[in-house]
Amino acid sequence: MTSLIRARGLVKRFGDFTAVDGIDVDVRRGEAFGFLGPNGAGKSSTMRMIGCVSPPTGGVLEILGLDPVRDGPRIRAKLGVCPQLDNLDIELTVRENLTTYARFFGIPRRTARRRADELLEFVQLGERADSKVEPLSGGMKRRLTIARALVNEPEIVLLDEPTTGLDPQARHLVWERLFRLKQQGVTLVLTTHYMDEAEQLCDRLVVMDGGRIAASGSPRELISEYSTREVVELRFNAESQEPYASKLEGVGERLEVLPDRVLLYVADGDAAVAEVNRRSLSPASVLVRRSSLEDVFLHLTGRTLVD
Amino acid sequence: MLAVFEYHLVNYRRTWRGSALSSLVLPLLTMLGFGVGVGSYVTGGVEGVSYLDWIVPGLIASTAMQTAIGESTWPVLSAFEWLKTYFAQAAAPLRVTDILGGHLAFMLFRVLISAAAFLAIAGAFGTLHSWWSPVALVVAVLVGLSVAAPTAAYAATITSDSYLAILLRFAVLPMSLFSGVFFPVESLPVVLRWIAYALPLWHGVDLSRDAILGLNPGWLGLVHAAYLIAWCAAGCWLAHRRYRRRLVI
Numbered sequence: 001m002t003s004l005i006r007a008r009g010l011v012k013r014f015g016d017f018t019a020v021d022g023i024d025v026d027v028r029r030g031e032a033f034g035f036l037g038p039n040g041a042g043k044s045s046t047m048r049m050i051g052c053v054s055p056p057t058g059g060v061l062e063i064l065g066l067d068p069v070r071d072g073p074r075i076r077a078k079l080g081v082c083p084q085l086d087n088l089d090i091e092l093t094v095r096e097n098l099t100t101y102a103r104f105f106g107i108p109r110r111t112a113r114r115r116a117d118e119l120l121e122f123v124q125l126g127e128r129a130d131s132k133v134e135p136l137s138g139g140m141k142r143r144l145t146i147a148r149a150l151v152n153e154p155e156i157v158l159l160d161e162p163t164t165g166l167d168p169q170a171r172h173l174v175w176e177r178l179f180r181l182k183q184q185g186v187t188l189v190l191t192t193h194y195m196d197e198a199e200q201l202c203d204r205l206v207v208m209d210g211g212r213i214a215a216s217g218s219p220r221e222l223i224s225e226y227s228t229r230e231v232v233e234l235r236f237n238a239e240s241q242e243p244y245a246s247k248l249e250g251v252g253e254r255l256e257v258l259p260d261r262v263l264l265y266v267a268d269g270d271a272a273v274a275e276v277n278r279r280s281l282s283p284a285s286v287l288v289r290r291s292s293l294e295d296v297f298l299h300l301t302g303r304t305l306v307d
Numbered sequence: 308m309l310a311v312f313e314y315h316l317v318n319y320r321r322t323w324r325g326s327a328l329s330s331l332v333l334p335l336l337t338m339l340g341f342g343v344g345v346g347s348y349v350t351g352g353v354e355g356v357s358y359l360d361w362i363v364p365g366l367i368a369s370t371a372m373q374t375a376i377g378e379s380t381w382p383v384l385s386a387f388e389w390l391k392t393y394f395a396q397a398a399a400p401l402r403v404t405d406i407l408g409g410h411l412a413f414m415l416f417r418v419l420i421s422a423a424a425f426l427a428i429a430g431a432f433g434t435l436h437s438w439w440s441p442v443a444l445v446v447a448v449l450v451g452l453s454v455a456a457p458t459a460a461y462a463a464t465i466t467s468d469s470y471l472a473i474l475l476r477f478a479v480l481p482m483s484l485f486s487g488v489f490f491p492v493e494s495l496p497v498v499l500r501w502i503a504y505a506l507p508l509w510h511g512v513d514l515s516r517d518a519i520l521g522l523n524p525g526w527l528g529l530v531h532a533a534y535l536i537a538w539c540a541a542g543c544w545l546a547h548r549r550y551r552r553r554l555v556i
Contacts, residue, residue, distance in 0.1 A: 053554065054555065072400075076398065079398075081398040083398070087390065089390065089392055091321065092318060100313070104311070105399060106310070
Protein backbone atom coordinates (compact mmCIF):
# COMPACT_ATOMS: atom_id res chain seq x y z
CA MET A 1 0.00 0.00 0.00
CA THR A 2 1.58 3.23 -1.10
CA SER A 3 -1.06 5.84 -0.27
CA LEU A 4 -2.78 6.20 3.09
CA ILE A 5 -5.38 8.35 1.42
CA ARG A 6 -6.24 7.90 -2.22
CA ALA A 7 -8.86 9.95 -4.05
CA ARG A 8 -9.72 9.67 -7.74
CA GLY A 9 -12.26 12.00 -9.30
CA LEU A 10 -13.68 12.70 -5.84
CA VAL A 11 -16.90 14.74 -5.96
CA LYS A 12 -19.09 16.25 -3.26
CA ARG A 13 -22.35 17.96 -4.11
CA PHE A 14 -24.88 19.63 -1.86
CA GLY A 15 -28.02 19.91 -3.97
CA ASP A 16 -27.06 21.99 -7.00
CA PHE A 17 -23.85 23.22 -5.43
CA THR A 18 -20.67 21.32 -6.21
CA ALA A 19 -18.26 21.78 -3.32
CA VAL A 20 -15.61 19.34 -4.55
CA ASP A 21 -15.42 18.85 -8.28
CA GLY A 22 -13.42 15.76 -9.12
CA ILE A 23 -10.09 15.85 -7.31
CA ASP A 24 -7.22 13.33 -7.30
CA VAL A 25 -5.18 13.14 -4.11
CA ASP A 26 -2.53 10.79 -2.75
CA VAL A 27 -1.28 11.16 0.78
CA ARG A 28 1.73 9.02 1.68
CA ARG A 29 2.60 7.63 5.07
CA GLY A 30 4.53 9.98 7.34
CA GLU A 31 4.17 13.14 5.28
CA ALA A 32 2.45 16.40 6.07
CA PHE A 33 -0.03 17.12 3.34
CA GLY A 34 -1.79 20.44 2.95
CA PHE A 35 -4.99 21.63 1.30
CA LEU A 36 -4.67 25.34 0.52
CA GLY A 37 -7.33 27.54 -0.89
CA PRO A 38 -9.56 30.52 -0.32
CA ASN A 39 -12.82 30.20 1.60
CA GLY A 40 -15.28 28.02 -0.27
CA ALA A 41 -12.59 26.24 -2.26
CA GLY A 42 -13.79 22.84 -1.02
CA LYS A 43 -11.07 22.18 1.57
CA SER A 44 -13.36 21.50 4.52
CA SER A 45 -15.73 19.37 2.44
CA THR A 46 -12.75 17.28 1.38
CA MET A 47 -11.60 16.97 4.98
CA ARG A 48 -15.05 15.87 6.11
CA MET A 49 -15.09 13.16 3.44
CA ILE A 50 -11.67 11.97 4.58
CA GLY A 51 -12.94 12.10 8.17
CA CYS A 52 -15.71 9.66 7.12
CA VAL A 53 -18.53 11.89 8.31
CA SER A 54 -19.58 12.93 4.82
CA PRO A 55 -20.18 10.32 2.13
CA PRO A 56 -18.70 11.23 -1.28
CA THR A 57 -21.19 11.98 -4.05
CA GLY A 58 -18.93 10.50 -6.69
CA GLY A 59 -15.48 9.18 -7.47
CA VAL A 60 -13.21 6.91 -5.46
CA LEU A 61 -11.98 7.49 -1.94
CA GLU A 62 -9.84 5.03 0.00
CA ILE A 63 -8.47 5.67 3.45
CA LEU A 64 -6.00 3.18 4.92
CA GLY A 65 -7.13 0.93 2.07
CA LEU A 66 -10.74 0.96 3.33
CA ASP A 67 -13.98 2.39 1.99
CA PRO A 68 -15.17 5.33 4.14
CA VAL A 69 -18.84 4.61 3.51
CA ARG A 70 -18.71 0.94 4.44
CA ASP A 71 -15.93 0.98 7.03
CA GLY A 72 -16.50 4.44 8.57
CA PRO A 73 -16.12 3.42 12.24
CA ARG A 74 -13.08 1.23 11.47
CA ILE A 75 -11.32 4.09 9.69
CA ARG A 76 -12.33 6.70 12.27
CA ALA A 77 -10.78 4.49 14.95
CA LYS A 78 -7.40 5.26 13.34
CA LEU A 79 -7.99 8.94 12.64
CA GLY A 80 -7.50 11.96 14.86
CA VAL A 81 -9.66 14.92 13.99
CA CYS A 82 -9.03 18.51 14.99
CA PRO A 83 -12.02 20.47 13.66
CA GLN A 84 -12.01 24.08 12.56
CA LEU A 85 -14.13 25.16 15.53
CA ASP A 86 -13.26 23.68 18.90
CA ASN A 87 -16.04 21.38 20.05
CA LEU A 88 -14.64 20.66 23.48
CA ASP A 89 -16.83 20.02 26.48
CA ILE A 90 -16.57 23.29 28.30
CA GLU A 91 -18.27 21.89 31.38
CA LEU A 92 -15.78 19.06 31.84
CA THR A 93 -12.24 19.43 33.11
CA VAL A 94 -9.30 19.44 30.72
CA ARG A 95 -8.40 15.86 31.64
CA GLU A 96 -11.99 14.60 31.49
CA ASN A 97 -12.24 15.93 27.95
CA LEU A 98 -9.52 13.48 26.97
CA THR A 99 -10.57 10.53 29.12
CA THR A 100 -14.24 10.57 28.08
CA TYR A 101 -13.21 10.94 24.44
CA ALA A 102 -10.79 8.03 24.77
CA ARG A 103 -13.71 5.87 25.91
CA PHE A 104 -15.39 6.47 22.53
CA PHE A 105 -12.47 4.52 21.05
CA GLY A 106 -12.92 1.69 23.52
CA ILE A 107 -9.72 2.57 25.37
CA PRO A 108 -9.73 1.19 28.95
CA ARG A 109 -10.14 3.81 31.70
CA ARG A 110 -6.71 3.32 33.21
CA THR A 111 -4.97 3.61 29.83
CA ALA A 112 -7.10 6.62 29.00
CA ARG A 113 -6.01 8.39 32.17
CA ARG A 114 -2.33 7.65 31.60
CA ARG A 115 -2.50 8.74 27.98
CA ALA A 116 -4.42 11.88 28.90
CA ASP A 117 -1.66 12.90 31.29
CA GLU A 118 1.05 12.22 28.71
CA LEU A 119 -0.80 14.20 26.05
CA LEU A 120 -1.44 17.12 28.37
CA GLU A 121 2.31 17.27 29.00
CA PHE A 122 2.90 17.10 25.26
CA VAL A 123 0.66 20.10 24.56
CA GLN A 124 1.90 21.90 27.68
CA LEU A 125 -1.38 21.81 29.57
CA GLY A 126 -0.24 19.49 32.36
CA GLU A 127 -0.78 22.11 35.02
CA ARG A 128 -4.32 22.81 33.85
CA ALA A 129 -5.41 19.15 33.89
CA ASP A 130 -8.04 19.66 36.58
CA SER A 131 -9.28 23.06 35.56
CA LYS A 132 -12.43 23.63 33.55
CA VAL A 133 -12.17 24.22 29.82
CA GLU A 134 -14.25 27.36 29.69
CA PRO A 135 -11.67 29.84 31.10
CA LEU A 136 -8.84 28.55 28.87
CA SER A 137 -7.42 30.86 26.21
CA GLY A 138 -8.00 30.21 22.52
CA GLY A 139 -4.51 28.78 22.11
CA MET A 140 -4.94 26.44 25.07
CA LYS A 141 -8.29 25.20 23.80
CA ARG A 142 -6.74 24.54 20.40
CA ARG A 143 -3.90 22.57 21.99
CA LEU A 144 -6.42 20.60 24.01
CA THR A 145 -8.37 19.83 20.82
CA ILE A 146 -5.13 18.62 19.24
CA ALA A 147 -4.40 16.49 22.32
CA ARG A 148 -7.89 15.02 22.07
CA ALA A 149 -7.27 14.16 18.41
CA LEU A 150 -4.22 12.15 19.53
CA VAL A 151 -5.89 10.18 22.30
CA ASN A 152 -6.33 7.07 20.12
CA GLU A 153 -2.74 7.18 18.80
CA PRO A 154 -4.03 7.81 15.28
CA GLU A 155 -2.23 6.94 12.06
CA ILE A 156 -3.55 10.05 10.37
CA VAL A 157 -4.32 13.38 12.02
CA LEU A 158 -6.73 15.70 10.21
CA LEU A 159 -6.37 19.37 11.10
CA ASP A 160 -8.85 21.86 9.70
CA GLU A 161 -7.26 25.31 9.92
CA PRO A 162 -5.31 24.42 13.05
CA THR A 163 -4.08 27.92 13.89
CA THR A 164 -6.85 30.20 12.65
CA GLY A 165 -7.58 32.86 15.23
CA LEU A 166 -4.50 32.23 17.38
CA ASP A 167 -1.93 34.82 18.40
CA PRO A 168 1.63 34.42 17.03
CA GLN A 169 3.03 32.74 20.17
CA ALA A 170 0.19 30.23 20.24
CA ARG A 171 0.59 29.54 16.51
CA HIS A 172 4.29 28.85 16.84
CA LEU A 173 3.70 26.50 19.74
CA VAL A 174 1.08 24.59 17.73
CA TRP A 175 3.41 24.38 14.72
CA GLU A 176 6.24 23.13 16.87
CA ARG A 177 4.04 20.38 18.38
CA LEU A 178 2.72 19.39 14.95
CA PHE A 179 6.26 19.24 13.62
CA ARG A 180 7.19 16.90 16.46
CA LEU A 181 4.24 14.67 15.66
CA LYS A 182 5.43 14.47 12.10
CA GLN A 183 8.88 13.48 13.30
CA GLN A 184 7.24 10.67 15.26
CA GLY A 185 5.91 9.37 11.95
CA VAL A 186 2.31 10.54 12.23
CA THR A 187 0.76 11.49 8.90
CA LEU A 188 -0.68 15.00 9.00
CA VAL A 189 -3.36 16.29 6.68
CA LEU A 190 -4.23 19.92 7.14
CA THR A 191 -6.12 22.74 5.55
CA THR A 192 -5.01 26.30 5.87
CA HIS A 193 -5.19 29.63 4.19
CA TYR A 194 -2.01 30.79 5.88
CA MET A 195 0.86 30.49 3.45
CA ASP A 196 3.48 30.63 6.17
CA GLU A 197 1.75 27.71 7.85
CA ALA A 198 1.84 25.68 4.66
CA GLU A 199 5.52 26.52 4.09
CA GLN A 200 6.35 25.65 7.69
CA LEU A 201 4.53 22.34 7.89
CA CYS A 202 3.72 20.81 4.54
CA ASP A 203 5.92 18.44 2.57
CA ARG A 204 3.42 18.50 -0.24
CA LEU A 205 0.28 20.43 -0.87
CA VAL A 206 -2.48 21.10 -3.31
CA VAL A 207 -3.97 24.49 -4.02
CA MET A 208 -7.74 24.23 -4.36
CA ASP A 209 -9.97 26.74 -6.06
CA GLY A 210 -13.65 26.37 -6.85
CA GLY A 211 -13.67 22.70 -5.86
CA ARG A 212 -10.80 21.75 -8.15
CA ILE A 213 -7.08 21.31 -7.69
CA ALA A 214 -5.32 24.26 -9.30
CA ALA A 215 -1.78 23.05 -8.58
CA SER A 216 0.08 20.48 -6.54
CA GLY A 217 3.62 19.79 -5.37
CA SER A 218 6.05 20.72 -2.62
CA PRO A 219 6.14 24.39 -1.58
CA ARG A 220 9.45 24.78 -3.43
CA GLU A 221 8.17 23.10 -6.58
CA LEU A 222 5.10 25.28 -6.60
CA ILE A 223 7.13 28.46 -6.21
CA SER A 224 9.51 27.53 -9.02
CA GLU A 225 6.68 26.44 -11.28
CA TYR A 226 4.18 29.23 -10.70
CA SER A 227 6.31 32.14 -9.60
CA THR A 228 9.81 33.50 -10.09
CA ARG A 229 12.68 33.32 -7.66
CA GLU A 230 12.26 36.92 -6.53
CA VAL A 231 9.65 39.62 -6.46
CA VAL A 232 10.25 43.38 -6.66
CA GLU A 233 7.57 45.55 -5.14
CA LEU A 234 7.54 49.13 -6.45
CA ARG A 235 5.44 51.98 -5.10
CA PHE A 236 5.03 55.12 -7.16
CA ASN A 237 3.81 58.46 -5.83
CA ALA A 238 0.97 58.87 -8.26
CA GLU A 239 -2.83 58.77 -8.46
CA SER A 240 -2.66 55.48 -10.25
CA GLN A 241 0.06 52.90 -10.65
CA GLU A 242 -1.43 51.87 -13.99
CA PRO A 243 0.64 54.18 -16.30
CA TYR A 244 3.83 52.56 -15.03
CA ALA A 245 2.89 49.19 -16.44
CA SER A 246 3.94 50.06 -19.96
CA LYS A 247 7.10 51.79 -18.76
CA LEU A 248 8.14 48.63 -16.90
CA GLU A 249 7.50 46.40 -19.91
CA GLY A 250 10.10 43.66 -20.24
CA VAL A 251 11.81 44.18 -16.90
CA GLY A 252 10.45 40.97 -15.37
CA GLU A 253 8.93 37.75 -16.55
CA ARG A 254 5.56 38.93 -15.35
CA LEU A 255 4.15 42.15 -13.99
CA GLU A 256 1.15 42.81 -11.81
CA VAL A 257 -0.43 46.20 -11.11
CA LEU A 258 -2.16 46.58 -7.76
CA PRO A 259 -4.00 49.70 -6.56
CA ASP A 260 -1.06 50.73 -4.38
CA ARG A 261 1.98 49.09 -5.97
CA VAL A 262 3.44 47.24 -8.92
CA LEU A 263 4.87 43.74 -8.56
CA LEU A 264 7.65 42.54 -10.84
CA TYR A 265 8.24 38.79 -10.94
CA VAL A 266 11.92 38.37 -11.73
CA ALA A 267 14.79 35.90 -11.44
CA ASP A 268 17.21 38.50 -10.12
CA GLY A 269 15.73 41.30 -8.01
CA ASP A 270 18.80 43.54 -7.88
CA ALA A 271 19.26 43.42 -11.64
CA ALA A 272 15.61 44.37 -12.08
CA VAL A 273 15.96 47.32 -9.70
CA ALA A 274 19.02 48.47 -11.67
CA GLU A 275 16.96 48.31 -14.85
CA VAL A 276 14.14 50.31 -13.22
CA ASN A 277 16.68 52.98 -12.21
CA ARG A 278 18.21 52.98 -15.70
CA ARG A 279 14.73 53.82 -17.06
CA SER A 280 14.70 56.65 -14.44
CA LEU A 281 11.25 55.76 -13.12
CA SER A 282 12.17 56.72 -9.50
CA PRO A 283 9.66 54.76 -7.41
CA ALA A 284 8.92 56.06 -3.90
CA SER A 285 9.80 52.72 -2.36
CA VAL A 286 11.47 49.54 -3.56
CA LEU A 287 11.35 46.13 -1.90
CA VAL A 288 13.14 43.05 -3.17
CA ARG A 289 12.03 39.79 -1.61
CA ARG A 290 12.02 36.07 -2.27
CA SER A 291 8.96 34.66 -3.90
CA SER A 292 6.65 32.98 -1.42
CA LEU A 293 3.81 30.53 -1.55
CA GLU A 294 1.51 33.49 -1.16
CA ASP A 295 2.55 34.72 -4.61
CA VAL A 296 1.72 31.29 -6.02
CA PHE A 297 -1.57 31.25 -4.19
CA LEU A 298 -2.65 34.69 -5.38
CA HIS A 299 -1.47 33.93 -8.91
CA LEU A 300 -3.51 30.73 -9.02
CA THR A 301 -6.65 31.76 -7.15
CA GLY A 302 -6.75 35.43 -8.06
CA ARG A 303 -6.92 38.49 -5.87
CA THR A 304 -10.66 38.96 -5.97
CA LEU A 305 -12.28 38.44 -2.62
CA VAL A 306 -14.50 35.38 -2.51
CA ASP A 307 -16.85 35.09 0.40
CA MET B 308 -23.26 3.33 23.08
CA LEU B 309 -22.12 2.58 26.64
CA ALA B 310 -19.19 4.97 26.27
CA VAL B 311 -21.59 7.75 25.29
CA PHE B 312 -23.81 6.96 28.29
CA GLU B 313 -20.71 7.00 30.49
CA TYR B 314 -19.72 10.38 29.06
CA HIS B 315 -23.11 11.86 30.00
CA LEU B 316 -22.75 10.41 33.49
CA VAL B 317 -19.34 12.08 33.89
CA ASN B 318 -20.95 15.31 32.75
CA TYR B 319 -23.80 14.78 35.22
CA ARG B 320 -21.43 14.10 38.11
CA ARG B 321 -20.76 17.80 38.45
CA THR B 322 -24.39 18.85 38.74
CA TRP B 323 -25.96 15.80 40.35
CA ARG B 324 -26.21 17.26 43.87
CA GLY B 325 -28.43 20.11 42.83
CA SER B 326 -30.54 17.95 40.57
CA ALA B 327 -30.85 15.17 43.16
CA LEU B 328 -31.95 17.71 45.74
CA SER B 329 -34.59 19.16 43.45
CA SER B 330 -35.90 15.71 42.61
CA LEU B 331 -36.52 15.21 46.34
CA VAL B 332 -37.79 18.67 47.14
CA LEU B 333 -40.29 18.74 44.28
CA PRO B 334 -42.30 15.69 45.41
CA LEU B 335 -42.04 16.83 49.02
CA LEU B 336 -43.59 20.19 48.20
CA THR B 337 -46.20 18.48 46.06
CA MET B 338 -47.18 16.21 48.91
CA LEU B 339 -47.67 19.16 51.21
CA GLY B 340 -49.26 21.50 48.66
CA PHE B 341 -51.69 19.07 47.09
CA GLY B 342 -52.19 16.69 49.95
CA VAL B 343 -52.74 19.23 52.70
CA GLY B 344 -53.74 22.27 50.64
CA VAL B 345 -55.84 21.26 47.65
CA GLY B 346 -56.72 17.91 49.21
CA SER B 347 -58.63 19.59 52.04
CA TYR B 348 -61.06 21.07 49.49
CA VAL B 349 -61.64 17.77 47.71
CA THR B 350 -63.27 16.19 50.70
CA GLY B 351 -65.01 13.36 48.91
CA GLY B 352 -61.77 12.04 47.36
CA VAL B 353 -61.63 10.77 43.78
CA GLU B 354 -62.73 7.32 42.63
CA GLY B 355 -62.82 6.07 46.18
CA VAL B 356 -59.39 7.23 47.42
CA SER B 357 -58.19 10.50 48.97
CA TYR B 358 -57.23 13.23 46.51
CA LEU B 359 -53.53 13.03 47.43
CA ASP B 360 -53.45 9.26 46.95
CA TRP B 361 -55.24 9.72 43.64
CA ILE B 362 -52.87 12.31 42.14
CA VAL B 363 -49.54 10.79 43.31
CA PRO B 364 -49.38 8.12 40.56
CA GLY B 365 -50.20 10.73 37.94
CA LEU B 366 -47.58 13.09 39.31
CA ILE B 367 -44.94 10.38 39.09
CA ALA B 368 -45.75 9.86 35.42
CA SER B 369 -45.87 13.62 34.91
CA THR B 370 -42.49 14.07 36.64
CA ALA B 371 -41.07 11.42 34.30
CA MET B 372 -42.42 13.41 31.37
CA GLN B 373 -41.04 16.73 32.67
CA THR B 374 -37.58 15.26 33.29
CA ALA B 375 -37.55 13.70 29.84
CA ILE B 376 -38.54 17.00 28.24
CA GLY B 377 -35.87 18.86 30.21
CA GLU B 378 -33.16 16.44 29.08
CA SER B 379 -34.20 16.19 25.44
CA THR B 380 -34.65 19.89 24.61
CA TRP B 381 -31.83 22.29 25.48
CA PRO B 382 -29.15 19.62 25.96
CA VAL B 383 -29.83 18.21 22.48
CA LEU B 384 -30.01 21.62 20.83
CA SER B 385 -26.75 22.59 22.50
CA ALA B 386 -24.99 19.40 21.44
CA PHE B 387 -25.85 20.27 17.83
CA GLU B 388 -25.77 24.06 17.81
CA TRP B 389 -23.78 25.53 20.68
CA LEU B 390 -21.22 23.13 22.11
CA LYS B 391 -21.32 20.87 19.04
CA THR B 392 -20.36 17.89 21.16
CA TYR B 393 -22.31 15.50 18.92
CA PHE B 394 -19.96 16.39 16.07
CA ALA B 395 -16.96 15.55 18.21
CA GLN B 396 -18.57 12.19 18.93
CA ALA B 397 -19.30 11.62 15.25
CA ALA B 398 -15.58 12.00 14.48
CA ALA B 399 -14.85 9.07 16.80
CA PRO B 400 -15.67 5.50 15.73
CA LEU B 401 -19.26 5.84 16.97
CA ARG B 402 -22.35 5.35 14.85
CA VAL B 403 -25.36 7.65 14.88
CA THR B 404 -27.14 4.89 16.81
CA ASP B 405 -24.47 5.03 19.54
CA ILE B 406 -24.59 8.80 19.84
CA LEU B 407 -28.39 8.92 20.01
CA GLY B 408 -28.79 5.72 22.02
CA GLY B 409 -26.20 6.72 24.61
CA HIS B 410 -27.84 10.08 25.13
CA LEU B 411 -31.36 8.60 25.33
CA ALA B 412 -30.09 6.06 27.86
CA PHE B 413 -28.83 8.90 30.01
CA MET B 414 -32.16 10.73 29.70
CA LEU B 415 -33.97 7.60 30.87
CA PHE B 416 -31.53 7.24 33.72
CA ARG B 417 -32.48 10.75 34.85
CA VAL B 418 -36.16 9.91 34.43
CA LEU B 419 -35.74 6.79 36.55
CA ILE B 420 -33.94 8.69 39.33
CA SER B 421 -36.56 11.41 39.61
CA ALA B 422 -39.47 8.95 39.43
CA ALA B 423 -37.85 6.73 42.06
CA ALA B 424 -37.28 9.71 44.35
CA PHE B 425 -40.93 10.65 43.98
CA LEU B 426 -42.06 7.10 44.61
CA ALA B 427 -39.92 6.88 47.76
CA ILE B 428 -41.32 10.13 49.18
CA ALA B 429 -44.84 9.02 48.29
CA GLY B 430 -44.18 5.77 50.12
CA ALA B 431 -43.00 7.70 53.17
CA PHE B 432 -46.30 9.61 53.13
CA GLY B 433 -48.21 6.34 52.97
CA THR B 434 -49.86 7.04 49.65
CA LEU B 435 -48.92 3.77 47.95
CA HIS B 436 -51.74 1.23 48.01
CA SER B 437 -50.19 -1.79 46.34
CA TRP B 438 -47.11 -3.99 46.08
CA TRP B 439 -47.41 -3.37 42.36
CA SER B 440 -46.24 0.23 42.95
CA PRO B 441 -42.65 -0.31 41.67
CA VAL B 442 -44.17 -1.09 38.26
CA ALA B 443 -44.85 2.65 38.13
CA LEU B 444 -41.08 3.07 37.58
CA VAL B 445 -41.24 0.92 34.45
CA VAL B 446 -44.17 3.02 33.30
CA ALA B 447 -42.16 6.18 34.09
CA VAL B 448 -39.29 5.01 31.88
CA LEU B 449 -41.73 4.16 29.11
CA VAL B 450 -43.33 7.60 29.37
CA GLY B 451 -39.84 9.12 29.45
CA LEU B 452 -38.78 7.50 26.18
CA SER B 453 -42.13 8.17 24.52
CA VAL B 454 -41.60 11.93 24.95
CA ALA B 455 -37.77 12.16 25.00
CA ALA B 456 -37.28 10.44 21.62
CA PRO B 457 -39.67 12.60 19.56
CA THR B 458 -38.54 15.71 21.43
CA ALA B 459 -34.91 14.94 20.67
CA ALA B 460 -35.92 14.53 17.02
CA TYR B 461 -37.57 17.96 17.17
CA ALA B 462 -34.59 19.55 18.94
CA ALA B 463 -32.33 18.11 16.22
CA THR B 464 -34.39 19.88 13.57
CA ILE B 465 -34.40 23.41 14.98
CA THR B 466 -31.53 25.88 15.19
CA SER B 467 -32.81 28.31 17.79
CA ASP B 468 -34.26 27.75 21.23
CA SER B 469 -37.26 29.98 20.60
CA TYR B 470 -38.80 26.90 18.96
CA LEU B 471 -38.44 25.08 22.25
CA ALA B 472 -40.66 27.66 23.93
CA ILE B 473 -43.31 26.84 21.33
CA LEU B 474 -43.02 23.15 22.17
CA LEU B 475 -43.35 23.81 25.89
CA ARG B 476 -46.37 26.08 25.51
CA PHE B 477 -48.33 24.21 22.89
CA ALA B 478 -47.46 20.59 23.61
CA VAL B 479 -46.00 20.07 27.07
CA LEU B 480 -48.26 22.41 29.04
CA PRO B 481 -51.58 21.11 27.63
CA MET B 482 -50.30 17.56 28.00
CA SER B 483 -49.55 18.09 31.70
CA LEU B 484 -52.93 19.70 32.33
CA PHE B 485 -55.22 17.44 30.33
CA SER B 486 -53.72 13.99 30.90
CA GLY B 487 -55.65 13.01 33.98
CA VAL B 488 -52.93 13.97 36.44
CA PHE B 489 -54.97 16.43 38.50
CA PHE B 490 -58.52 15.38 37.57
CA PRO B 491 -60.07 12.51 35.59
CA VAL B 492 -60.06 13.05 31.82
CA GLU B 493 -63.77 12.24 31.87
CA SER B 494 -64.33 15.76 33.29
CA LEU B 495 -62.96 17.25 30.05
CA PRO B 496 -65.02 18.23 27.01
CA VAL B 497 -64.83 15.55 24.33
CA VAL B 498 -62.38 17.45 22.10
CA LEU B 499 -59.84 17.93 24.89
CA ARG B 500 -60.36 14.36 25.98
CA TRP B 501 -59.19 13.17 22.58
CA ILE B 502 -56.08 15.32 22.89
CA ALA B 503 -55.34 13.47 26.12
CA TYR B 504 -55.91 10.14 24.41
CA ALA B 505 -53.63 11.05 21.52
CA LEU B 506 -50.67 12.24 23.60
CA PRO B 507 -48.57 9.70 25.47
CA LEU B 508 -48.81 11.01 29.03
CA TRP B 509 -52.42 10.02 29.83
CA HIS B 510 -51.66 6.39 28.98
CA GLY B 511 -48.75 6.45 31.41
CA VAL B 512 -50.80 8.19 34.08
CA ASP B 513 -53.51 5.57 33.86
CA LEU B 514 -51.03 2.68 34.03
CA SER B 515 -49.16 4.30 36.89
CA ARG B 516 -52.41 4.80 38.82
CA ASP B 517 -53.44 1.19 38.31
CA ALA B 518 -50.07 0.00 39.61
CA ILE B 519 -49.96 2.23 42.68
CA LEU B 520 -53.64 1.95 43.65
CA GLY B 521 -53.59 -1.79 42.95
CA LEU B 522 -56.31 -1.75 40.28
CA ASN B 523 -56.56 -4.32 37.51
CA PRO B 524 -55.85 -2.46 34.26
CA GLY B 525 -57.42 -5.23 32.16
CA TRP B 526 -57.12 -5.14 28.38
CA LEU B 527 -56.89 -1.32 28.47
CA GLY B 528 -53.52 -1.74 30.21
CA LEU B 529 -52.21 -3.57 27.15
CA VAL B 530 -53.55 -0.86 24.88
CA HIS B 531 -51.80 1.79 27.01
CA ALA B 532 -48.50 -0.09 26.95
CA ALA B 533 -48.73 -0.75 23.22
CA TYR B 534 -49.56 2.88 22.53
CA LEU B 535 -46.60 4.11 24.58
CA ILE B 536 -44.29 1.63 22.88
CA ALA B 537 -45.53 2.87 19.52
CA TRP B 538 -44.63 6.46 20.51
CA CYS B 539 -41.18 5.24 21.65
CA ALA B 540 -40.55 3.36 18.42
CA ALA B 541 -41.76 6.16 16.16
CA GLY B 542 -39.79 8.71 18.22
CA CYS B 543 -36.56 6.71 18.04
CA TRP B 544 -36.94 6.16 14.32
CA LEU B 545 -37.56 9.84 13.70
CA ALA B 546 -34.73 10.94 16.00
CA HIS B 547 -32.32 8.59 14.24
CA ARG B 548 -33.29 10.09 10.90
CA ARG B 549 -32.89 13.64 12.17
CA TYR B 550 -29.56 12.93 13.87
CA ARG B 551 -28.27 11.22 10.76
CA ARG B 552 -29.24 14.17 8.60
CA ARG B 553 -27.28 16.50 10.89
CA LEU B 554 -24.24 14.34 11.57
CA VAL B 555 -23.64 12.65 8.20
CA ILE B 556 -23.79 15.26 5.47
